[in-house]
Amino acid sequence: MNILSIELENCFGIGKLNQNFNFEESNSLIIYAPNGTMKTSFAKTLDLVSKGDNKDIPKDYVYNRKSKYKILCDGKPINPNSILVINAEDSTFDAADKITSFIASTELKDKYDSLYKEINNAKGDLLKKLKQISKSNDCEGEYVGSFRENTNDTFLDILIKNNSELSDNNKAITFKYNDVFDTKGNVKKFLDKNEAILEDYINNYNDIISNSRLFKINSDNSFGTYQANEIIKSIEDNAYFEAGHIFILEDGTEIKNFQELKTLYEQEIEKIFADEKLKKSFDKVDKAIGANGELRAFKKVIEDDNSLLVELKDYNEFKKKVWNSYLSEIKEDVNDLTNLYENKKKELEDIIKDANEEKSRWIEIIKKFNERFYVPFTVGIKNQQDVILKQETANLEFIYKDSNDTPVKQTKENILKILSKGEQRAYFILQFLFEIESRMLIDNTTILIFDDIADSFDYKNKYAIIEYISDLHLLSKFKLLILTHNFDFYRTLALRLELPEQSLFMAIKDENRLVELKHGLYAKGVFKEYLKKCHDSKIFISLIAFVRNLIEYSESSKVDDCQLLLSCLHHRENSKDITVGNVFNIFKNRISKLKDVNINFDVDLNIQDFIFAVADSIVAEQNVNEILLENKITLALASRLKTEQYLLSKLTGIDMKKIQFNQTKALSKEYKKKYNGSINSSIVDRVNLMTPENIHINSFMYEPLIDMSVFHLISLYEQSKTLR
Numbered sequence: 005m006n007i008l009s010i011e012l013e014n015c016f017g018i019g020k021l022n023q024n025f026n027f028e029e030s031n032s033l034i035i036y037a038p039n040g041t042m043k044t045s046f047a048k049t050l051d052l053v054s055k056g057d058n059k060d061i062p063k064d065y066v067y068n069r070k071s072k073y074k075i076l077c078d079g080k081p082i083n084p085n086s087i088l089v090i091n092a093e094d095s096t097f098d099a100a101d102k103i104t105s106f107i108a109s110t111e112l113k114d115k116y117d118s119l120y121k122e123i124n125n126a127k128g129d130l131l132k133k134l135k136q137i138s139k140s141n142d143c144e145g146e147y148v149g150s151f152r153e154n155t156n157d158t159f160l161d162i163l164i165k166n167n168s169e170l171s172d173n174n175k176a177i178t179f180k181y182n183d184v185f186d187t188k189g190n191v192k193k194f195l196d197k198n199e200a201i202l203e204d205y206i207n208n209y210n211d212i213i214s215n216s217r218l219f220k221i222n223s224d225n226s227f228g229t230y231q232a233n234e235i236i237k238s239i240e241d242n243a244y245f246e247a248g249h250i251f252i253l254e255d256g257t258e259i260k261n262f263q264e265l266k267t268l269y270e271q272e273i274e275k276i277f278a279d280e281k282l283k284k285s286f287d288k289v290d291k292a293i294g295a296n297g298e299l300r301a302f303k304k305v306i307e308d309d310n311s312l313l314v315e316l317k318d319y320n321e322f323k324k325k326v327w328n329s330y331l332s333e334i335k336e337d338v339n340d341l342t343n344l345y346e347n348k349k350k351e352l353e354d355i356i357k358d359a360n361e362e363k364s365r366w367i368e369i370i371k372k373f374n375e376r377f378y379v380p381f382t383v384g385i386k387n388q389q390d391v392i393l394k395q396e397t398a399n400l401e402f403i404y405k406d407s408n409d410t411p412v413k414q415t416k417e418n419i420l421k422i423l424s425k426g427e428q429r430a431y432f433i434l435q436f437l438f439e440i441e442s443r444m445l446i447d448n449t450t451i452l453i454f455d456d457i458a459d460s461f462d463y464k465n466k467y468a469i470i471e472y473i474s475d476l477h478l479l480s481k482f483k484l485l486i487l488t489h490n491f492d493f494y495r496t497l498a499l500r501l502e503l504p505e506q507s508l509f510m511a512i513k514d515e516n517r518l519v520e521l522k523h524g525l526y527a528k529g530v531f532k533e534y535l536k537k538c539h540d541s542k543i544f545i546s547l548i549a550f551v552r553n554l555i556e557y558s559e560s561s562k563v564d565d566c567q568l569l570l571s572c573l574h575h576r577e578n579s580k581d582i583t584v585g586n587v588f589n590i591f592k593n594r595i596s597k598l599k600d601v602n603i604n605f606d607v608d609l610n611i612q613d614f615i616f617a618v619a620d621s622i623v624a625e626q627n628v629n630e631i632l633l634e635n636k637i638t639l640a641l642a643s644r645l646k647t648e649q650y651l652l653s654k655l656t657g658i659d660m661k662k663i664q665f666n667q668t669k670a671l672s673k674e675y676k677k678k679y680n681g682s683i684n685s686s687i688v689d690r691v692n693l694m695t696p697e698n699i700h701i702n703s704f705m706y707e708p709l710i711d712m713s714v715f716h717l718i719s720l721y722e723q724s725k726t727l728r
Contacts, residue, residue: 006026008025008077008483011075014069015045015064016045019516020516021046032503034486034488035509036524036710039711041511041512049062050087053087082451088450123345131143139180141187151166163342166324172335176329179305179312183301184316188298190296194292198292201292202313205288212276212282217254218253376471378465379430383434384401430465440482444481454486454488457486470493474501491526491707491710495527507524508525508527509522509524510525525633541621542622542632545637545638546638551590551594552566565593565594575612582610582611582612583609584610616646619642619721622639622714623718630715636709642721643694647687648671655678658671668695672688672692691720695720
């Protein structure tokens with residue numbers, strides 16, 4: 005991947021962008037883009053392309069404009085899978101499933117996969133048959149939930165444990181599982197709510213059974229309708245009696261043939277369901293069920309077999325009986341699966357041992373994250389062996405630390421509630437680290453789009469991000485396109501990565517939403533370059549604040565040179581007497597590199613008039629450079645001086661000695677008191693808002709001006725000139 009060509013039209017906030025990104029000289033490119041220029045729209049467009057969803061494509065959300073996007077890699081359509089957009093605000097991104105790809109060696113994983121596939125196929129076949137019998141919405145989940153005694157119990161573990169409970173003698177279940185054991189738990193809620201009337205029905209039922217000639221109930225076991233019916237079915241052909249056998253009831257009655265037994269059974273059943281007391285009990289239950297519309301299916305099941313109410317007295321135990329009944333119908337399949345699993349168990353245990361002992365990539369990722377980021381938690385994976393051996397998603401474990409208190413384990417949901425905004429972003433970045441690590445194992449090159457990755461971080465964690473990017477920058481597997489609105493991050497990263505100038509861009513956008521990426525400036529410091537170009541009138545003006553700060557920091561703000569330069573930056577009584585030559589002499593005396601430098605403009609010109617003239621020349625330029633900081637500094641100073649001239653003309657008699665700092669703000673405050681409601685107040689406010697009250701020696705402090713559109717400053721300067 006050498007040339008990435010991107011053509012966008014009406015993609016979110018981007019009206020048009022046509023750019024070739026050349027990675028031949030460097031693996032990384034940086035785009036400095038002020039907020040509102042293009043970052044979010046660009047990243048969102050690339051993110052949608054990477055997902056390849058034809059139903060969710062880049063668009064213009066506000067206007068019905070046709071969107072176009074074409075992304076080529078070395079002249080060919082890019083593979084969407086080779087794009088990854090990294091946005092630390094994306095709380096939905098979860099790469100835990102990607103950990104499986106590097107948590108253990110390929111050899112170990114292949115060995116496990118071979119065993120797992122055979123077992124899983126047999127398990128899948130059994131679950132299909134179980135679903136046909138039970139009609140359950142989730143056979144595996146429902147079955148495990150019914151029997152699980154601890155969190156480590158799996159479907160196969162439980163199946164082996166309960167295999168001995170399966171029998172041809174288990175009562176056949178004819179109802180659908182979820183008609184009685186519904187997923188919402190409505191039947192259980194009904195049973196709990198109506199415990200009294202259910203108890204009444206069960207007691208009446210047991211009384212009748214206890215007095216029956218055929219059925220019996222005792223504390224150890226029962227011989228009820230189901231057991232009797234099973235016996236009738238087994239001797240229906242009369243062979244039992246023809247062989248000379250008989251049944252002798254408890255009261256001494258002898259049953260000598262099938263018909264006698266069947267008749268007795270029918271008579272006893274009729275007695276049960278003809279009993280008025282039992283009927284009344286059931287009617288109460290039936291009425292209560294009928295009052296709940298969500299229990300229609302359950303109502304039909306109970307009406308078909310009233311005796312189920314007796315079983316449902318112990319809801320959870322009956323649930324187990326039902327599953328054992330279903331599985332008894334496919335007992336042979338259960339035996340085959342459990343035998344297969346037990347035969348392979350030793351091999352699986354050996355792999356488990358190896359998986360636990362193996363030191364793999366994820367350990368390095370977690371270690372690096374824990375060491376680099378200053379966050380109140382450490383990260384681990386608590387189910388490492390299950391990730392590979394049971395195909396589970398990696399379960400990240402967070403240990404929260406607060407001062408000297410005992411560390412406490414937290415879930416993902418809890419830890420996100422506790423963390424600050426910046427700490428949350430660190431957590432989200434961890435997810436992307438797993439994703440990036442998984443891409444190291446594939447052959448394709450990935451283009452990584454970093455969308456304001458350092459935003460909201462404190463400096464310690466901002467440098468952790470820079471370390472990560474520096475690591476990736478050295479890898480041929482990745483090409484990095486880094487978007488940021490943070491000028492300090494832009495400069496620091498450019499220097500750390502030692503990027504060539506052609507790898508740096510600054511984005512601008514015109515009123516038609518055309519986005520252009522200009523050559524990136526100021527990565528290596530503004531003032532070092534300015535000293536080489538002092539003869540340029542705009543740079544000469546921009547150096548005034550710089551030299552003034554040098555004097556203030558190295559000597560005192562009260563020395564004559566510092567006060568004179570301050571009178572160039574603000575309108576004061578002596579401002580009219582200061583010439584360009586006066587300023588230049590201070591430059592030469594204070595900065596040795598300028599001692600032998602000459603300038604080709606009139607040294608006798610008043611400094612304020614000079615600043616206004618240069619500002620006017622910028623306004624008059626046909627194609628004004630939107631990036632150059634010297635354009636913006638000159639316009640900002642000119643706007644402030646014009647405004648202060650106006651304010652002082654309106655505030656005659658004001659004692660300037662009382663204004664020690666923030667002169668523009670102090671004057672505007674007095675102006676508003678005296679001229680409340682003036683139509684010029686809005687211009688004064690904009691000057692206060694858009695021009696820095698103090699320009700510092702640290703070039704980072706110029707960021708507000710770099711972010712600001714030169715056209716806004718031109719407009720502001722033109723407005724300040726209208727103040728009368």
